[in-house]
Amino acid sequence: MxxxxxxxxxxxxxxxxxxxxxxxxxxxxxxxxxxxxxxxxxxxxxxxxxxxxxxxxxxxxxxxxxxxxxxxxxxxxxxxxxxxxxxxxxxxxxxxxxxxxxxxxxxxxxxxxxxxxxDFKAAAPELVRCTRFSNVSQLYRQVATEAELREFFVQSFGMTERIGANKDVVYWDDAWLNELFAASESFQRQVREGLKVRFSRPGSVVDASALTALLSMLGATKETEPLLHSLFLRTVAQEPRAHSLASAMAWVHHKLGDAVATRYACEAMALHSLHAPGLLLLARSQKPCESFDDYVASALNEPSLLCNPHIQCKGTECEVAYRITEPMPHELTQAEWEQVVVLAAVQRKQVPAWFPRAIRRREYVVEMPQSPSCTEAKPGTPCACQVKVCEQVGPTAEQTLVGCTLKFDDKGRRIQVLAP
Known part of the structure; x- marks a missing residue:
């Protein structure tokens, strides 16, 4: 050379x-x-x-x-x-x-x-992973028969291949749907049948970004529901983007109803997949779901949740100012996530005994002088401490922190800040 x-x-x-x-x-x-x-x-x-x-x-x-x-x-x-x-x-x-x-x-x-x-014909379905679908299809049409073109549509749909540690590669191109819908009804019908055959194979995986489009193409019927279920779980196992999975869950909920969508959501939780529509469905449901119940029990211990003003408790009963409306969001804010967790605990009767008392403690009078600082005060004496009290109101009778101690008086509805 x-x-x-x-x-x-x-x-x-x-x-x-x-x-x-x-x-x-x-x-x-x-x-x-x-x-x-x-x-x-x-x-x-x-x-x-x-x-x-x-x-x-x-x-x-x-x-x-x-x-x-x-x-x-x-x-x-x-x-x-x-x-x-x-x-x-x-x-x-x-x-x-x-x-x-x-x-x-x-x-x-x-x-x-x-x-x-x-050769080009054999490689064309894979080329859509790195070249726009419309670019490949325009060339393919010039060298292929109609039967080959239909197979090209079937094989190129949601083409995905995981490379190395990258688990979030999106190849789906909306031009695929646009070009298919511009074709004849008979062409579209044969492509749909080909998709059913392709994705019925256990090893066939669809990219998460194309999952909702594929569910729509296959249609929600008693005959296709087992295939839709299998496709959903295969996609969850790929660790897809939450937005893509949320879109698919919203489609399942709309087309197949609460019961089926809640089952899908529970199975997704078991695979450690969190997405807003699934969390909302499970929070509203009283159906058993071990993975979700474990998640709620753990999430109730998050300190920031105790500061959410939309969560209130009177006596042993708690309620949530529930402001999340349809259509289901793809993502939840931190405050919304906290509300959903408590809503689920109330609905599923999982509220722990310490939680209502902790929420009520947020209304106690906090006795904390402006000086001296807790690092300078004598142990057990009142002092000033940089602490967000609402994050520390439960579940113990006394909370020792870095720099200070909170002493709760539940009868007098007071919180004393003392030097440790």
């Missing part, structure tokens, strides 16, 4: 310096080259760009980590492969005047092997 071969061009661009060099070497197929461009703009810094060029095709911007490169062409001349210092060759598809690079992880290894690389 010759590396950094070819002549260099020098020009003035935007008041800066611009150079361009071929880096693919002398053995590239005719009419192809990999070009490195370097631009220095005073005051703005510098940038190095790599472009793959093939005669008769629009240039393709690519990424390279090193200043060297190779290009090869497939025996059928439908694909290029390039290497620029990384460990793997990367495939580029030549389709109707366009160049499309394959999505990572790359199919070919460090050795050039065309047998390991798919």
């Amino acid at each position: 010759t590396g950094l071969a070819g002549g260099a061009m020098l020009a003035i661009t935007l008041g800066g310096c611009f150079t361009s060099q071929e880096v693919d070497g002398a053995d590239s197929p005719p009419g192809t080259k990999l070009v490195r461009s370097y631009q220095l703009v005073p005051g703005l810094g510098d940038e190095t760009l790599y472009t793959l060029r093939a005669e008769g095709y629009e240039p393709l911007r690519v990424t390279c980590s090193k200043g060297e490169g190779k290009i090869a062409e497939s025996p059928d001349k439908s694909r290029l492969a390039f290497w620029c210092g990384e460990s793997k060759w990367r495939v580029v598809y030549k389709v109707k005047g366009k160049l499309l690079e394959e999505c990572p992880p790359y199919a070919m290894g460090s050795t050039l092997n065309w047998g390991a690389a798919k």
Whole structure:
């Protein structure tokens, strides 16, 4: 390999310096080259760009980590492969005047092997992970039959692949739905049937951002409900974005009703998934849900919850100024989350004995002088302490903190701040 071969061009661009060099070497197929461009703009810094060029095709911007490169062409001349210092060759598809690079992880290894690389038709459903669906579909329509186009729609829907530790990659493109609805009724019907077959396979996973669209496509019937249930739980297991899961839960609630949606929500909680619609459904329900009951019991111990003014208790009875209305929100504020927790505890009869007393203690008179500070006062004497009293009102009879002690007088409805 010759590396950094070819002549260099020098020009003035935007008041800066611009150079361009071929880096693919002398053995590239005719009419192809990999070009490195370097631009220095005073005051703005510098940038190095790599472009793959093939005669008769629009240039393709690519990424390279090193200043060297190779290009090869497939025996059928439908694909290029390039290497620029990384460990793997990367495939580029030549389709109707366009160049499309394959999505990572790359199919070919460090050795050039065309047998390991798919052709454009086989790779097209996966290309929507890194190229807009409309871009891929426009090219695919020009080389495929109608039957192949329908299969392309089925296979490209919500295409997802987890790469490394990244568990939150979203590939869903709304153009998929727009293009499908522009097609004939018979085409749409056959795509729906294909989706049922694809997602009935246990190993088939849908991206969370596309889940609501898929549920809508499959439709809520007695026949499809087991499949919808399976899809929902598979998606929860992927640790998706809460917003995407909340949207799907809202759809289930609207189409399948309270009972089914509450069951879905409980199962999601068991998989450690928290989302606003599910929490609201469970909070309103009295149906057993062990994972949710455990969650509520733990959340009641959060100190900030005791300061929420919308939570009130008289005697042993507690109530919540419940202000969350339909449609169900995708996210809850901290104050709303606190209200939902207490609402659930009241509804499910989980309010612990100490909680009403703690809430009532917020109304006690706090006896705390302005001086001396508790770090200077004698032990057991009144003092001034930097403490948010409402966060410390329960459940113990006396609360020793860093810097001071709170002594509760429940008969006299007083709280004394003392030096520890």
